[in-house]
Amino acid sequence: MELDQKGNSGSIFICPFNPARSLGPSIVSSDYRYIWMHxxxxxxxxxxxxxxxxxED
Structure with missing residues (x-):
């Protein structure tokens, strides 16, 4: 499955690809649904x- 940088290709991934931009807001808002993936x-x-x-040989 080919993914573009924005993740807009209909992928199965729901969480953002950049943990630096998603972990901070997730922790502040107490939304821990997708933190496990990171x-x-x-x-x-x-x-x-x-x-x-x-x-490996």
Whole structure:
């Protein structure tokens, strides 16, 4: 699925792509619905990257 920078291509992602512009207002307004994606996605990516590195020949 190809995404443009604005995320207007009918993607399944609801949260904004820029965490610097979305986390601050989410915390101030106590709207934590999509904050999990900004916290878990880097951890999942790091684990997948480390796993691929370890199992690489």
């Amino acid at each position: 916290i878990l996605a880097p951890m999942i990516g790091a684990c997948l990257g480390a796993g691929l590195y370890l199992f």
